[in-house]
Amino acid sequence: MLLRRLGAVTAGAVTPLRRLGVVLLVGPSVLVAPSISASADAPNALRVCTPGDYPPYAMVEGAGEYRGVDIDLARGFADMLRRPVQFVPLTWASMKTDFAALHCDIAVGGISDAPARRAFADFSLVYGTDGKTPITRRDTGAEFSTIEQINRPGVRVIANRGGTNEEFARKNFPEAELTLWPENRTIFDEVEQGRADVFVTDAVEGRYRVRQHPGLQVLHPDKPFDSFGKVLLVRKDDPMLATTLNAWLATQLATGGVDRLFEPWIGTP
Template sequence: MTLPARIGAVLAAGWTALVAGAIPAVAQPETSSALRACTPGDYPPYSIRDDAGGYRGVDVDLARGFAALLGRPIEFVPVTWATLQTDFAERTCDVAVGGISDLPSRRAFADFSITYGTDGKAPVTHRANGAAYSTVAEINRPEVRVIANRGGTNEDFARKHFPDAQLTLWPDNLTIFGEIEQGRADVFVTDSVEGRYRVRQHADLQVLHPEAPFDSFGKVLLVRKNDPVLAAMLDAYLTTRLATGEVDRLFDQWIGPNATHR
């Protein structure tokens, strides 16, 4: 994978060890402070808050590894999808993680890491419905009850593609699957990776054609603006994790054929 130009600039300044995965703690005043990683914590397998108040997930593991590489402790800061833009600045996030899609609107308030994965929207519905909601046209009908979590790309997708359906906006991404399971909604279109994970917890639900989603987009981590060194270090860190297969192994633990994480 070709490193972005900003990584090359940092490497030229003496950060060659970064790519090898052996980075000493950076000699900057803030390195003794915690790396603040803001996350909604409701989007497994990227980031999910557990009953004890901690966080788990692919992005959470990546953020922990990055903080360890910098020699800094990590602090996860709760935010919401609906208020991500204001929260990112007001809560002084260094990075944001949790299944964040590469959207132009988000570049207005944060810089992006390199893309570490791709995903796309796929429908989740009750198994009793069979393949009834496999296409956008089948979903975009007046009698179909679509549900979407408020404030993120799922709401944007639903509003754009299902204007004729009955749309319910749900306040969180944790209990929304129960609405479909209990028959109060027909279909939820979400990231296929999340769908593949969630149906493991909800045996009555299915995710339709996750291998061929409706669209495709990159997944990134957000970085605070105007910090090219931090951004370059994060890019190089992710590059090494991709090159060693670590990112694939993390996903396999959550949604692979022998997944161990629940």
């Protein structure tokens, strides 16, 4: 389960930082800087890039209102730095080129520890563990529970373009009919309305999405097909920023702050 996995990460998160000479304040007396307002042109703003389409990690609503676990982490980190935060939109497909072009300090939004991303950004420490699992309509029962059941001619698989979901689908479902969807916000509607049979995505997102889509079910989220770490991306030319971010994240893990951010979105397993 997610929170149990987060606990496993916490146990080893502080030791490497001690070797960097970082001192952590762990416990209820940790000091947090007051929240700072930000405008699009705020000087010294922490530029936080995100696709904003991947709840519960990050989502954007209305006129640029950002919400989610990673959004709260980014705001908390900016507060600790006493810098305003500026959220900058990008897409999963453009992340490789736009991370530098948009002058991102960090990127958030349910980003998986994929080796290809190390070519253009550094990674924070792992703050959570997730895995791919199927999302299907309730009326299909357990028909698409396994990779073998999904990887068959005539099975309509859908995946959002440019991320690890597309990569997983191409690798594991070559015999199925794959549709690439341009963004993540409406992809669940395609499954619920019967225009696709299955969407394989992160278990945490699945747990959240089925709350908004009563016609859908997430299959075996506690036993996903694989397992990978969730990280924040950090620009490569600022090792001090990366060290400071890791120290702050380790504190949030050690004090249960990350677990508490997930609870309103997916409950406590």
